[in-house]
Amino acid sequence: MGKRVAKEVSIAVADAVAQCRVDVIAAYPITPQTHIVEHLSELVNNGELDAEFVTVESEHAALSVCIGASATGVRTFTSTAAQGLLFMYECLFIASALRLPIVMVVANRSVSAPISIWNDHGDIMTMRDAGWIQTFSENGQEAVDLVYHAYRVAEKAMLPVAVNLDGFIVTHVVEPIELLDQELVDRYIPPYRPKYKLDPKNPITVGAIGVPEIYTEARKALDVALENSYRTIVQAWKDFEKISGRKYQPVETYRMEDAEVGMVIMGSLTETAMNAVDKLREEGKKVGLLRFRLWRPFPYRDFLRAIGKVKSLVVVDRALSHGSTGGPVGIEIRSALYQSNKRPKIVNFVAGLAGRDVTVEDFIEMFEKGYTYMTKKAPFFYEIYGVKE
Amino acid sequence: MRPELKNFKGFTLKNVPKEDWLAPGHRACQGCGTVLPIKLALKVLGPNTIVASPTGCMEIISSPFPFTSWKVPWIHIAFENAASVASGVEVALKALRKRGKISAKQKINVVVFAGDGATVDIGLQFLSGALERGHDFVYICLDNEAYMNTGVQRSGSTPYGAHTTTSPAGKVIKGQVTWKKNTPAIAAAHNIPYVATASPAFYLDFMNKVKKASLINGPAYIHVFSPCPTGWGSEGAITILLSRLVVETRIFPLYEIIDGKYILNRKIDQPKPVEEYLKLQRRFRHLTPEQIEYIQKRVNEEYERLVKLCECFSPSEEE
Numbered sequence: 001m002g003k004r005v006a007k008e009v010s011i012a013v014a015d016a017v018a019q020c021r022v023d024v025i026a027a028y029p030i031t032p033q034t035h036i037v038e039h040l041s042e043l044v045n046n047g048e049l050d051a052e053f054v055t056v057e058s059e060h061a062a063l064s065v066c067i068g069a070s071a072t073g074v075r076t077f078t079s080t081a082a083q084g085l086l087f088m089y090e091c092l093f094i095a096s097a098l099r100l101p102i103v104m105v106v107a108n109r110s111v112s113a114p115i116s117i118w119n120d121h122g123d124i125m126t127m128r129d130a131g132w133i134q135t136f137s138e139n140g141q142e143a144v145d146l147v148y149h150a151y152r153v154a155e156k157a158m159l160p161v162a163v164n165l166d167g168f169i170v171t172h173v174v175e176p177i178e179l180l181d182q183e184l185v186d187r188y189i190p191p192y193r194p195k196y197k198l199d200p201k202n203p204i205t206v207g208a209i210g211v212p213e214i215y216t217e218a219r220k221a222l223d224v225a226l227e228n229s230y231r232t233i234v235q236a237w238k239d240f241e242k243i244s245g246r247k248y249q250p251v252e253t254y255r256m257e258d259a260e261v262g263m264v265i266m267g268s269l270t271e272t273a274m275n276a277v278d279k280l281r282e283e284g285k286k287v288g289l290l291r292f293r294l295w296r297p298f299p300y301r302d303f304l305r306a307i308g309k310v311k312s313l314v315v316v317d318r319a320l321s322h323g324s325t326g327g328p329v330g331i332e333i334r335s336a337l338y339q340s341n342k343r344p345k346i347v348n349f350v351a352g353l354a355g356r357d358v359t360v361e362d363f364i365e366m367f368e369k370g371y372t373y374m375t376k377k378a379p380f381f382y383e384i385y386g387v388k389e
Numbered sequence: 390m391r392p393e394l395k396n397f398k399g400f401t402l403k404n405v406p407k408e409d410w411l412a413p414g415h416r417a418c419q420g421c422g423t424v425l426p427i428k429l430a431l432k433v434l435g436p437n438t439i440v441a442s443p444t445g446c447m448e449i450i451s452s453p454f455p456f457t458s459w460k461v462p463w464i465h466i467a468f469e470n471a472a473s474v475a476s477g478v479e480v481a482l483k484a485l486r487k488r489g490k491i492s493a494k495q496k497i498n499v500v501v502f503a504g505d506g507a508t509v510d511i512g513l514q515f516l517s518g519a520l521e522r523g524h525d526f527v528y529i530c531l532d533n534e535a536y537m538n539t540g541v542q543r544s545g546s547t548p549y550g551a552h553t554t555t556s557p558a559g560k561v562i563k564g565q566v567t568w569k570k571n572t573p574a575i576a577a578a579h580n581i582p583y584v585a586t587a588s589p590a591f592y593l594d595f596m597n598k599v600k601k602a603s604l605i606n607g608p609a610y611i612h613v614f615s616p617c618p619t620g621w622g623s624e625g626a627i628t629i630l631l632s633r634l635v636v637e638t639r640i641f642p643l644y645e646i647i648d649g650k651y652i653l654n655r656k657i658d659q660p661k662p663v664e665e666y667l668k669l670q671r672r673f674r675h676l677t678p679e680q681i682e683y684i685q686k687r688v689n690e691e692y693e694r695l696v697k698l699c700e701c702f703s704p705s706e707e708e
Binding site: 051056094 | 436437438439441448449452453454455457459460461462463464465466467469470473474475476477478479480481482483484485487488490497514515517518521522
């Protein structure tokens, strides 16, 4: 077992990336991602990490460099947030369709305007449809473990992976973190052997034009690959448990057995919401919590299993989908339920935008709304929680 | 003289490589002045080459799935970022070489073939980044002076006065109002070891430049004049004639900048009037005598400026 050491999460994440023996790193500075790439630069310049660090002139170039390098057959890494993610947006769809196992850590941050450096999921939710595997961490240990997991999954599934951790709330805190021993990492992530690569010995054409006769099939292939990656993802967590003792699954539940009001949440707010659950349970209220660790591919069956027999579900979104029928998670859940026979009432809140604090009391209030609308429909598609009037 | 060029021997008609690495049967227009330089450049570079192309005519004509004209590894990602993709390929090769996964001896050329829009406009930042970082690659801009793939819209490389679909020869504004952006100068401002201009009419000169660019360690930029009969309203049969006239009128001088030293490859002492070049293309047919006079004057000025640069910053005697 590795040693547990107190570390800033960004530093630990960078250490984990280095342990994965990444060949090419391309990144552009953006708050709150900076500490991750700064530490990687340090490791490279101190000769502790044998990798090429490409100091690109933009995020668009960062992902473009990763695409070029990954297509040439090496392991790549990039990291970004908010405006940076939006700037590389075009290439997100290309990386996945070309089936390149790039790993990107997103230090989740709100999108402009107004410009804000603080945390929510407004950035990452814009890439819901980009064909990437997407995982969300709750704390530093999980962020680190999801990095190891990302490389194992990406290269097996031939898909890019975005690992999410909340900006500042997770990236900038010091936590006791256990990194795997290098020997275990090497066993978990064997050397990358790409199926196809740019190689003069065996020339291939990458990124050909997709005429109408083939475009649909090409996109279907990506769709199937993403769907099939679910098994790879779950298996990789099982394998991880064997070497680390830490167990992960697509959907995490907390006191959901016998719950009548459930809450759905993602990211670091979970730990606060757990306290709210404990408080309400003490009062005899049957409430529980579920959290998506895996967001793409959407773990439909795990979700249905996790909600048990709840009468209402309070969905707490950390992003808006302006002009729509819910927050991104709310929309997804309503859609998923419609394919099933379960019909809990949905109470969808958007909360904690741009680092706005969401307290235990706030969660209790949201749970209470879950009780209010347990038998009748909520009179709104979604409500932005805590707006100052 | 750079050590890489110490034993440099130019091509002659007798030793031009016979093999082609761009297969025929692609969908380029008749008389395409862009596909020709690619074919010639690949003859020079050979099979140990990885090509990155941005979106544009050359990507469309060469890669309609399941067909491909590329006999060398080729990658297309998007419109603006071919220089970044090439950077990625270059560093990946470096990493593979370090780890012994490709032999240290195997020299692999990393090359970009990009249009003018992808280079001088939308891709300029990416090109600048790649040049500044010093990747060992060759960037070849095939300048057909407008966005031809999308239907002849003006670019920053469109010459003054030219009619395009977004700089039409209207009743009030007659064609492109700005002067062509000097992209080789922008490339040179990055202090890269090699910058050159070339024209397909002077094909041995072009091939020699590609050879030098590939031999030199570090970034190299070649700006190639590339007539587009479809966009320019010129006959397909006169692509080479136009490529020669543009040099002989001093509109597009052929020169090299090696480590900051300027070499004028073709001194044009008795230039032909610019009108001889302009009158062969429909895109210039609306030009007034005043406009032509302005072009002539400015072309002379720019040429004189270049001659002075070549005099002031010429390679020293021993070079």
